[in-house]
Amino acid sequence: AQTVTQSQPEMSVQEAETVTLSCTYxxxxxxxxxxxxxxxxxxxxxxxxxxxxxxxxxxTENRFSVNFQKAAKSFSLKISDSQLxxxxxxxxxxxxGGGGADGLTFGKGTHLIxxx
Amino acid sequence: NAGVTQxxxxxxLKTGQSMTLxxxxxxxxxxxxxxxxxxxxxxxxxxxxxxxxxxxxxxVPDGYNVSRLKKQNFLLGLESAAPSxxxxxxxxxxxxxxxxxxxxFGPGTRLTVT
Numbered sequence: 001a002q003t004v005t006q007s008q009p010e011m012s013v014q015e016a017e018t019v020t021l022s023c024t025y026x027x028x029x030x031x032x033x034x035x036x037x038x039x040x041x042x043x044x045x046x047x048x049x050x051x052x053x054x055x056x057x058x059x060t061e062n063r064f065s066v067n068f069q070k071a072a073k074s075f076s077l078k079i080s081d082s083q084l085x086x087x088x089x090x091x092x093x094x095x096x097g098g099g100g101a102d103g104l105t106f107g108k109g110t111h112l113i114x115x116x
Numbered sequence: 117n118a119g120v121t122q123x124x125x126x127x128x129l130k131t132g133q134s135m136t137l138x139x140x141x142x143x144x145x146x147x148x149x150x151x152x153x154x155x156x157x158x159x160x161x162x163x164x165x166x167x168x169x170x171x172x173x174x175x176v177p178d179g180y181n182v183s184r185l186k187k188q189n190f191l192l193g194l195e196s197a198a199p200s201x202x203x204x205x206x207x208x209x210x211x212x213x214x215x216x217x218x219x220x221f222g223p224g225t226r227l228t229v230t
Contacts, residue, residue, distance in 0.1 A: 108158050109157075
């Protein structure tokens with residue numbers, strides 16, 4: 001079974017600085033998708049960024065980018081120019097591809113604190 | 117579009133009571149999911165459905181039942197609530213196939229069982 005590991009329960013960064021959240025996963029599949037979700041105190045799950053395993057190019061969305069290392073099964077999230085609104089829980093998630101209906105497998109999350 | 121909605125937002129039950137959580141989506145999505153989130157844990161899949169009239173077990177299905185009588189609705193039932201079912205419950209949906217596999221989440225239901 002696939003597993004997703006987030007080894008940093010909590011991270012703290014100064015406003016305007018850059019922070020990287022780590023995620024590793026274990027799978028025997030070659031077709032899969034990876035996601036970072038943000039969960040602010042409102043508890044709404046918000047998709048931050050996605051990465052298709054077949055794409056070599058790292059995904060970027062404005063201040064958010066990933067470092068996808070397929071061979072190492074690593075999928076880190078970099079947040080540049082951190083803002084107070086970035087403070088939240090961040091979850092890494094995996095889903096197998098191939099057209100199935102699998103649910104997402106989540107890591108335990110990283111609590112990101114932004115220091116003003 | 118309201119997206120994915122969940123009813124109720126909060127509920128307190130006594131041990132042994134029953135209740136049903138309702139999830140509704142207006143995006144015509146085929147696939148729907150129920151997850152639970154416990155402190156210090158990510159979301160874990162309870163049950164899911166690939167279409168009207170179909171359901172399947174996820175990672176933590178014990179103590180729950182589900183039904184998908186209409187495409188837009190996915191119900192999660194607790195027949196005899198236990199304190200271990202105290203959690204935040206999320207519903208999600210997504211389209212069939214497509215390249216994205218993105219799931220759209222509801223706002224969650226906080227359930228406390230005393």
